[in-house]
Amino acid sequence: MPTYEYQCSKCRKTFEIFQSMKDEALKTCPKDKCRMKTWGKGPVKRLLGTGAGLIFKGSGFYITDYRSEGYKAAAKKESGASAPKTESKPASKPTKSKKADG
Numbered sequence: 001m002p003t004y005e006y007q008c009s010k011c012r013k014t015f016e017i018f019q020s021m022k023d024e025a026l027k028t029c030p031k032d033k034c035r036m037k038t039w040g041k042g043p044v045k046r047l048l049g050t051g052a053g054l055i056f057k058g059s060g061f062y063i064t065d066y067r068s069e070g071y072k073a074a075a076k077k078e079s080g081a082s083a084p085k086t087e088s089k090p091a092s093k094p095t096k097s098k099k100a101d102g
Contacts, residue, residue, distance in 0.1 A: 010042025011035040 002021060007014045008029035015033045017026065029042045067075075 005047040006044040007047055008034065008040070008042040008044050010040040014047070 002019065003016050004019050004025070005014065005016050006026055006029075011029060011034055013029070013033060013035045015030075017030075017033075025046050026044050029040060029044050031039045034040055034042070
């Protein structure tokens, strides 16, 4: 059940109430929530609430976490093909120097 926030225009108190989404909005300040010594029956206005925040814990969730095996295999092939290839130079051979026999 959602929590709705109201403000009484007579006693200026802001309060929250758990209500079903099917229930109608309150029209008067409830007796148990009223600040006045004698229940003022003030008109209330539903406030725009920010709602509950969504919190992700852990390493998070990614769209690729639930991909099919076929998709993962194709992605590996694609990433392997597009990876830059490094050219290896042949190792230089030591040159033989001839000694002059004298």
